[in-house]
Amino acid sequence: MKIVCIDGESQYAEIVRRDVIEPLRAAGHQLDWFEERFADEEATIARAQGYDAVYIIADQGPLPQKFLSSVPSLKLVSFVGTGAHRFVDVAEAESLGITVTNVPDFASRSVAEHAIALVFAVARRVTEGDRIVRAGEWAKHQGLKLRGRTLGVVGTGAIGREVIQMGAALGMDVVYWNRTVRPEIEAELPGRRVELDELFRVSDVVSLHLTHTPETEGLVSAELLGSLKPSAILVNTARAEILDHEALFALLRENRLFGAGLDVFETEPPALDQLPVDQPNLVLTPHVGFHTDEADEVFAIAGRNIVAFAEGNPTNVVRSADL
Structure with missing residues (x-):
């Protein structure tokens, strides 16, 4: 699978490289990391073209409104955290056949x-x-x-x-x-x-x-x-x-x-x-409640959700009926 992280932040880059990008590469997948913002809707949609999945850090706000319907190759949204519904329209994703996963109870x-x-x-x-x-x-x-x-x-x-x-x-x-x-x-x-x-x-x-x-x-x-x-x-x-x-x-x-x-x-x-x-x-304090070494496992779990989806056994799926 080809995965893109558009809303990457430099403070997380080393953790994601070590715990997500390298394990994904070892499993035959590719994650491309960009430190951009979702505020520019057209640029965000353009960046995602051709990718199978998007890995969302979520510090930069929700996905643009037209994002899901404008990326026809998209099959998966892997959300790093619990409140995926705040950043992704889960019902729309379901209607488009896109799976949304999260990391429940990580911190x-x-x-x-x-x-x-x-x-x-x-x-x-x-x-x-x-x-x-x-x-x-x-x-x-x-x-x-x-x-x-x-x-x-x-x-x-x-x-x-x-x-x-x-x-x-x-x-x-x-x-x-x-x-x-x-x-x-x-x-x-x-x-x-x-x-x-x-x-x-x-x-x-x-x-x-x-x-x-x-x-x-x-x-x-x-x-x-x-x-x-x-x-x-x-x-x-x-x-x-x-x-x-x-x-x-x-x-x-x-x-x-x-x-x-x-x-x-x-x-x-x-x-x-x-x-x-x-x-x-x-x-x-600067939104650091979850910033501990143990809680940083959230990045790796979101990566493992991608591997599980690619293998046909999706884990931690978010469904609109449960919200």
């Missing part, structure tokens, strides 16, 4: 640990303290102890469940909410299910773990954020689109929240003039 523990790291960073004012010491100053600001406080987890997917377990292990009282009730999963979780509005009212820490869909866009609204305790912390390692950032930033500026930690942004990298970077109670 749940890594992202969950990062969410907890952000909680600690905000609660114990780690970045603020770091700046104080580096400036040659000496000031001790009061932090929050987590044990005995209430952790609210929004979303009980693989990552959310990891956060629930870790929060309980820290001695926190856990409440959670999910768009759908899943009794078989929830029966094994510590804590209790509550409605979303109650979760925001009672939680000392809220951690967001929802995928971005039309139903979840803007779900964490100004009204919900306004119901948080003034001593509360909010952390988002999920998707920026589910959260009303302007409302969050207003609460931070008015000291109506203890703090927040963000690892995801609507535009990445974000424009600094759109962030309250002077707020000491806001901790920011």
Whole structure:
């Protein structure tokens, strides 16, 4: 098979060469790597002509709208990550006979640990303290102890469940909410299910773990954020689109929240003039929740999906009926 990666990024090039391009070559396939952007629709479509598959890193945004119907040779889209439906029209792909694969549950523990790291960073004012010491100053600001406080987890997917377990292990009282009730999963979780509005009212820490869909866009609204305790912390390692950032930033500026930690942004990298970077109670990280050596296996798994498809045994297929 001839495979193309159009949206490659230099930071991933060595990993992909070692874990994807070389194994594919050994199996008789060819992956061509380009560091371009999907924003230029015509150039993206032209680049893909003649290829059997496209390997999508997904840091550059979704495939152009006419891409699938404009590349007649395309048989497979191998998506590096879980949320393929955010970057590929799965239903259209099915109608065109194109298979879409993803990498389910590749970094749940890594992202969950990062969410907890952000909680600690905000609660114990780690970045603020770091700046104080580096400036040659000496000031001790009061932090929050987590044990005995209430952790609210929004979303009980693989990552959310990891956060629930870790929060309980820290001695926190856990409440959670999910768009759908899943009794078989929830029966094994510590804590209790509550409605979303109650979760925001009672939680000392809220951690967001929802995928971005039309139903979840803007779900964490100004009204919900306004119901948080003034001593509360909010952390988002999920998707920026589910959260009303302007409302969050207003609460931070008015000291109506203890703090927040963000690892995801609507535009990445974000424009600094759109962030309250002077707020000491806001901790920011550059979408690195899944960046661990273990989670980097995602690139290799997406490559193995290509080999399995070529051998007639497709794995990790994404189907529109399951979305």
